[in-house]
Amino acid sequence: MSHFYALDNDQQVSCLHELANTALHQWEGSFSELTLVKYRENAVFSARRDDGQRVALRVHRHNYHTEAALRSELQWMEALAAGGLQVPEVIPTRDRQQLVSVYSESIGEPRHIDMLAWLAGKTLGTSEHGVNADDSTPDVFHAAGALAARIHTHGERWEQPDEFVRHAWDEEGLIGHQPFWGRFWELDALTTDQRQLLLAARRRARIDLRRYGRNLSNFGMIHADLVPENLLLDKAKLRLIDFDDAGFGWHMFELATALFFCLDDPRYDQMQASLLAGYQSVRALTKQDLAMLTPFLTLRGMTYLGWVHTRAGSPTALELTDFLIERTCKLAGRYLDSALPET
Structure with missing residues (x-):
């Protein structure tokens, strides 16, 4: 098991923040205001793109879902959106990928990451x-x-x-x-x-x-x-x-x-x-x-x-x-x- 899991919560968050910041370079535009919003199964970060678009960057827990399962989740979300339901839009990378795998030395294992448009609301x-x-x-x-x-x-x-x-x-x-x-x-x-x-x-x-x-x-x-x-x-x-x-x-x-x-x-x-x-x-x-x-x-x-x-x-x-x-x-x-x- 990776040394990451022996770290306390704040140390884990710091490592995940570093990974998220690195992963952002795979998407169009430049990003700022990278902030952790939620950390349970996944680490969900909020960021602001240079055109003003707010996004959610999800760093998925290692081995919780397979790559195929994660891609299926995004596929179902797109199907729901096409059916008129109010769900987050999936934002692909520069290479038109919905999901990427990024490795970080500080975490010691690859993590799947995707980006969604931020939905307004309380x-x-x-x-x-x-x-x-x-x-x-x-x-x-x-x-x-x-x-x-x-x-x-x-x-x-x-x-x-x-x-x-x-x-x-x-x-x-x-x-x-x-x-x-x-x-x-x-x-x-x-x-x-x-x-x-x-x-x-x-x-x-x-x-x-x-x-x-x-x-x-x-x-x-x-x-x-x-x-x-x-x-x-x-x-x-x-x-x-x-x-x-x-x-x-x-x-x-x-x-x-x-x-x-x-x-x-x-x-x-x-x-x-x-x-x-x-x-x-x-x-x-x-x-x-x-x-x-x-x-x-x-x-x-x-x-x-x-x-x-x-x-x-x-x-x-x-x-x-x-x-x-x-x-x-x-x-x-x-x-x-x-x-x-x-x-």
């Missing part, structure tokens, strides 16, 4: 602190539901390219032997009782997911990260960023993701009702779809526990682990006490 909040207080919140969640439905409808009709590669938030990816974000039940911070509760919910979910099934009406390409910080409101327009988690999954898992960090908000019932109403203004949901919201909220929590387990020591894991355990265990208990309608 985020709805953060995963850590929830949704901002605003009287327009119900309208925003209605718009978010409609946006999710348009994405799912696009996926149902989209002719997927032969070489398209993305991960799956399916049974194996969520609760299989090796879930996509890690074996959440092995998280050291869990007590014995908490671990047994989560494993019981995992066993129940296997049955419910298989009974629910997969078809074009409930499963396909999803954004998979409709959290407050990835939804931008610019005047009356709602825009979507950060497609790094996008993959194949259940549509209701998408909606559960949008609600997970809002569960303790006093406006939650209104948020949920608005989200579902917005979705159903574009695309129908069955009784069975709606009944799967509680299971998918639980499964979403399990994925987050897998994330902090496999990224122990990161600032985000240190901040969120206790909160995620408490919330996911509460959801698991509620799920095990519930009964799904027969299909």
Whole structure:
């Protein structure tokens, strides 16, 4: 493993900033104001081109996604944009490449890097602190539901390219032997009782997911990260960023993701009702779809526990682990006490 991972957070950021600055030379124009915006899976930098264009430069985590998967993400974003959705424009290099690989001695491994046009707008909040207080919140969640439905409808009709590669938030990816974000039940911070509760919910979910099934009406390409910080409101327009988690999954898992960090908000019932109403203004949901919201909220929590387990020591894991355990265990208990309608 590269020596980079033994560095503290500030030292890692310094190395990534140096790499990003070097990579910018592969794009047309000169750039200034290179500033770190976010560092979780990827390091996302903001920069200003000499023509005034603000851009987002993404330095991808090593070996998290394959090159083919990263190119597929950009391909899907372009397809969504062509379908009229408000997503970031992909900016190619001088050589018309959407994705480049750059090596840095200070990091000791190559990193894939791409550039996107910066979307204007204000985020709805953060995963850590929830949704901002605003009287327009119900309208925003209605718009978010409609946006999710348009994405799912696009996926149902989209002719997927032969070489398209993305991960799956399916049974194996969520609760299989090796879930996509890690074996959440092995998280050291869990007590014995908490671990047994989560494993019981995992066993129940296997049955419910298989009974629910997969078809074009409930499963396909999803954004998979409709959290407050990835939804931008610019005047009356709602825009979507950060497609790094996008993959194949259940549509209701998408909606559960949008609600997970809002569960303790006093406006939650209104948020949920608005989200579902917005979705159903574009695309129908069955009784069975709606009944799967509680299971998918639980499964979403399990994925987050897998994330902090496999990224122990990161600032985000240190901040969120206790909160995620408490919330996911509460959801698991509620799920095990519930009964799904027969299909």
